[in-house]
Amino acid sequence: MYNYGKKYCCQYFFTYVRDHDEPYIRYGVTVTRRIGNAVVRNRAKRIMREALRQSAEYAEPGFEIVLVARSDIKKVGFFPVLHQLKKHLFEKHSIHRKGKVLER
């Protein structure tokens, strides 16, 4: 995934995306211990998962995605992360807007 997927980055996280033929979206979230203690890591994961969930409502299934947190993510709330994720998916990677099938 890290080797073959497309990589996009911003201040808060890295996005790895790869297209496939299955009728669902498969996602993963990574927060390393460098980001902070357990409370901070949990919050980062929840924000990224919520952003993925809300973005996937508008996306055509058929790709898999991994988000890797960077340390600046602990400084910001939900909306900057959602905004950046939509930018990566729909502007840079050109995912079709539609669909709803989601798988972890």
Added chain:
RNA sequence: GGAGUCGGCCGGGCGGCCGCUGGUUCCUGUUGGAACUGGAGGAAAGUCCGGGCUCCAGAGGGCAGAACGCCGGGUAACUCCCGGGGGGAGUGAUCCUACGGAAAGUGCAACAGAGAGCAGACCGCCGAUGGCCUCAAGGCACAGGCAAGGGUGAAACGGUGAGGUAAGAGCUCACCAGCGGUUCGGGUAACCGGAUCGGCUUGGCAAACCCCGUUCGGAGCAAGACCAAAUAGAGAAGCGCUUGAGAGCGGCCCGUUCGAUGCUUCCGGGUAGGUUGCAUGAGGCGCAUGGUAACAUGCGUCCCAGAUGAAUGGUCGCCGUUCAUCCGGUUAAACGGAUGUUCACAGAACCCGGCUUACAGGUCGACUCCGCGU
């Protein structure tokens, strides 16, 4: 009113919309869907002690190692807790205390200081006795004697007074301190208080080695138990070896191709994966009784997270909270409003009892000291 000590509790609240996850019921029973309902902490943290539970080992004893160390009680157990004693700090409430043995041995003590262990002589005191000078009184400070005073240090081999002496010294004596023995009183005990006798003084550190006493088998829920694709096989039964078991093509028959240490079933094994362990417990709350208390007993009542690439969230509104700016208000504050901003430490992972560490702010109670008023 100010300063302080100790203990307890809370540690954002309410509501909408969209999600995650456990349970129950229904639909459905492959996946799933609907309704109702539960869903982080006082430390969930560090993983430092003690237990439950599980597996392994185990005749009995010892060594080594580790932990602990005043007394009594509590507890499943503890190195924890409660009560008490000794020592230390504080005016006090209160706090701190690894608090057995230094007269079994080994070892250690920076700097300063003359000297740091059965010590020492820098300044100092004396110079009786002996020596030198002198008729002598006396002088010299040479041999030698002393450790009272000064000074150093965290610590210098008891303190005060008297006798004694050349000067001094527990050298002698009295009292005091300390040590040891005997004994009386109080207390379960640690210990406290008193009487008497003794020898005359024996420094500190054991969280240095050590000695004495007490306790300790090992590993851990990734423990352990069960189901079980795959894949080794040492096994058993059946069928079959050109008279063809079985497999492929095909909806089926025929047909055709492959086909012999072969095929099927069972057994066995246990990988991936799943189930269980797994949440009713040394349980919470309330009341009563016993106890100074820790805690125990009885009765009533409640069911209160259960994830596993690891749920318990996202967002909006109102209120609360911190700070800043502006406006109103005021002598100045208090107070009111607007805008922005802030809201501690921190996330269950088999379960309990502790310890330790982190923590914005708020709140309640008890007590102490100081000031003022009555």
